[in-house]
Amino acid sequence: MTSASGVAYVIGTFDTKGAELGYVADLIRAAGVPVRTVDLSTLGGGGPADVAAREVAAAHPGGVDAVFTGDRGSAVTAMAAAFERYLTSRDDVGGALGLGGSGGTALITPALRALPVGVPKLMVSTVAGGDVTGYVGASDIAMLHSVTDVAGLNRISRRVLGNAAHALAGMLTHPVPSAADKPAVALTMFGVTTPCVTAVAEQLTNRYDPLVFHAVGTGGRAMEKLVDDGQISAVLDITTTEICDLIAGGVFSAGPERLDAIARTGVPYVGSCGALDMVNFGAPDTVPARYADRLFYQHNPQVTLMRTNREECQRIGEFLAGKLNACAGPVRFLLPEGGVSLLDAPSQPFHDPSADQALFATLERSVTQTADRRLIRLPHNINDPRFADALVAAFSEVTEVSR
Structure with a gap:
């Protein structure tokens, strides 16, 4: 036995x-x-x-x-x-x-x-x-x-x-055989940021064990629990969309503690604005009446997406800034000027440069930048391969700083 x-x-x-x-x-x-x-x-x-x-x-x-x-x-x-x-x-x-x-x-x-x-x-x-x-x-x-x-x-x-x-x-x-031969890195993903996250994970897989978390509330909480448990060596928080649902009352919030584990542990962190253009609700008849005049996109019969407006983007930026300012470890946060999701691109239904700029400007105004905490603007959509390359480069910087 x-x-x-x-x-x-x-x-x-x-x-x-x-x-x-x-x-x-x-x-x-x-x-x-x-x-x-x-x-x-x-x-x-x-x-x-x-x-x-x-x-x-x-x-x-x-x-x-x-x-x-x-x-x-x-x-x-x-x-x-x-x-x-x-x-x-x-x-x-x-x-x-x-x-x-x-x-x-x-x-x-x-x-x-x-x-x-x-x-x-x-x-x-x-x-x-x-x-x-x-x-x-x-x-x-x-x-x-x-x-x-x-x-x-x-x-x-x-x-x-x-x-x-x-x-x-x-x-x-019957314990599970260990596969801890490479350090684990966490990545957050949504369907509308999949091309970016997949490209980043492919570039890291030779040196790291990529753990991808679906940013639906439980995903963000699970990722941060593993950070607290010491099982994650660095974080690529590409898809911070759970914050939209916290701010606007959507169904995929990870709660007000989102990013607190990053601050507590000082784990090397690269973040971005993935899917900050959308709030998630259930079927159309579940959307609160106060949002009746907003822009929606039917993702599937059970998920209705609402485009975040300028005021919500400002509040999201303020929330993010407060969390990033609390981080003692190395931080890079990348701003994709060409859009924050597959739906936020020219000719796509959520393309709204004005709302995106409200988000970016709030972050730049509110984040206290230092040598170890930097915002980086890039003229690409988040799913552009060049943006993925920039995320990997920033990841190399923060992991080198932490050694």
Whole structure:
């Protein structure tokens, strides 16, 4: 039998789900994987686990008393914070499996999200059949719908929980071979910037491992989580379009924290204005009424694009400038005067040089330029091969500076 890579953490509230957690732990052990069970019970009682709830609670900055308040809501919130600190302090986590209903899922998943991408993490949950965005975030948590409630062992729950146990055991006994022979570089892409990103990635592939992220909100968040995790050596943020959706209320926002990981880590950064000409909505009938008189393009039946106007471009530029000014690492930000997407070119529906110039002028006025933080104007469309070449040249500069 293949030896396991690390310990399997089996997590839940043993006061109410002890039988189910014990069943899962036994199956994982039977597969030859070491297990550590962790109790997160918050209202007393608890159950037989390797790590008692009080031990987890002690990891809270306020100590045990901050967790065991007697109020379920505040206790769950505090225990979630304590467990995140506990789990991320361990150096033996091979993988983790949590069981829970809505409360247990909210209790366990913050700690799972904090684990590095690539560490196996599963959550068997009653809420996994719905929108799990808030639980998964930018991480790689595998959510498995429990089908029946996690409230006893029966012919359905035994099969579902058994599948989860064997899935984690398989992940830990069959680790993925490492391909980390080249440093990883992150690139952000949209359909309307694909020619540029593809050309850049092709030029880098001999020296780097290009990781391309689709700039649909989750893509930007995932990219920045990997930056925070130390798994990205440099960033080519060619497609910053998620900021448009933040500013104008579109559906693909990555949130107000976009670019914060770049500032925190000082990772070498090359950015551009990819797809800053568009805000994304769903089908046409989902577009807010306040935008009725705007210019739209139907990308597909489920995606409606709205052209950003001058005022929005100025606000986007101000947001970007604030983030770039906070970056301590080397920064180059390239401005494509010939258009920021395939749709923003002569004869194309979103071609609007006035709006683009409002964006560029705001950036030039608001970014504090230094030897290590520079804006570069180029007379090309973002998908022109010459623009791709300029991005690669800027990338060589910032990676050389950081050595």
